[in-house]
Amino acid sequence: MKALTLLLAWTWITVPLGWGVYQSVQKSLPLFGITAVAK
């Protein structure tokens, strides 16, 4: 139960943070001359 709560809590924050980081990486690709993947 404790492990599940920990997993849920960390998932709760890593999913949106991961999405935000992904958005920034996408945005920074043109700097290296790499075309961002079309959405």
Added chain:
Amino acid sequence: MSFLSREATVASPGFSRWLVPPAAIAVHMCIGQVYGFSVFKKPLARALGITAPGAGDWSEADVGVAYSIALALLGLSAAFFGKWVERSGPRKTMLASMLCFCSGLVLTALAVRWHQLWLLYAGYGLIGGIGLGLGYIAPVSTLMKWFPDRPGMATGMAIMGFGGGALIGGPLAEELMKCFTTASSVGAGEALLVMAGLYAVSMLFGALIVRVPPEGWKPAGRVPTEHVSKLVTTANVAVDTAWKTPQFWMLWVVLCMNVSAGIGILGQASPMIQDMFKVTPAAAAGYVGLLSLCNLGGRFFWSSMSDFIGRKGIYCIYFILGAILYASVPWIQGQGSVTLFVVATGLILTMYGGGFATIPAYLRDLFGSYQVGAIHGRLITAWSVAAILGPQLMDRLSVANKKVMPPEQAYNSIFHLMVGLLVIGLISNLLVRPVDPKHHLAENAQA
């Protein structure tokens, strides 16, 4: 005993302290939205004209004032409510932060609907700004109490969440506005309402799972070691005494200089790289994205490193390495190396983020953990000052220089000025000594 009281949040035996960082980050990644507020500037400046600014529309500068008010209120409310935050505990404070911040977003949505500029300032700036201040300091002291063995890493995680909030808030608002845009609406009001709802849920989650450690709690297996650094105290200093000590003001200067030197670059990053290296606007936007990632990563990396190097040592690295990097940028520009420029400024931005994240642990080292949240709250006024000082210096100097020299050289004197700011910060940091024991609280005065 109220559900919201500090007593109700005392952890029961067996509670894992690793549940506290997600609680802190859940709040910080919401209030960090303030850094992404700029995505609302253009839509709000054509709320009436829809496709282009129309008669009666606000200017982008008008909208930007709300952001400035919010940042000023962040510092002021953190300073003003710090003692209340310490007394009330993290749950009540996180809930108060959620109510202020999310109702600020709702009022902003109403301001867009009714087109009332004063309501935008009152909602996002004033009420939302108070939510920012409460939410910023509430989880930090709690985390340091749970991680006395790694306070730098603990605060680094929370404050990294604030940086992450900017990475989430901007794109989220853009996606939502795209969904809600119609022939008669720019979609900003609807986007703000949805964001208020999402952020309320996330902040409530943080408030529900947060716990404070029981009196005298220590991490299992932790053997207290002899102090390696004289700066780390086991005594405590009350906030009303702490802010009258020279150490507080030295750290105030340290934070102000570190933030001023970094925030100037962050605000001017896009035009700066375009002027200096003639890159495309898309590549410049990519550069801004990369700097945001450096800012985010530096918060966790450098703050965690401070647990091993020591707080004074890590700030010496920020200032000395930062000054060397700033001083080398004109040479890098002369070489025409975009890669070196990106690496140098990216490193500077990691240390800008690191400066934010390490300061609470530095305060704890000097003043103890008793009222460190409240002391941190008062020190955050240095951020508010730097948020004005850094961009103003950068804006004014670059505009003045562009009138008398080619744009690619217009930033060189600014980089030299940043070196000067970092040297002031370094001197202030080197002057930090342990707090005079006469300021320490007696054991029985800490109840």
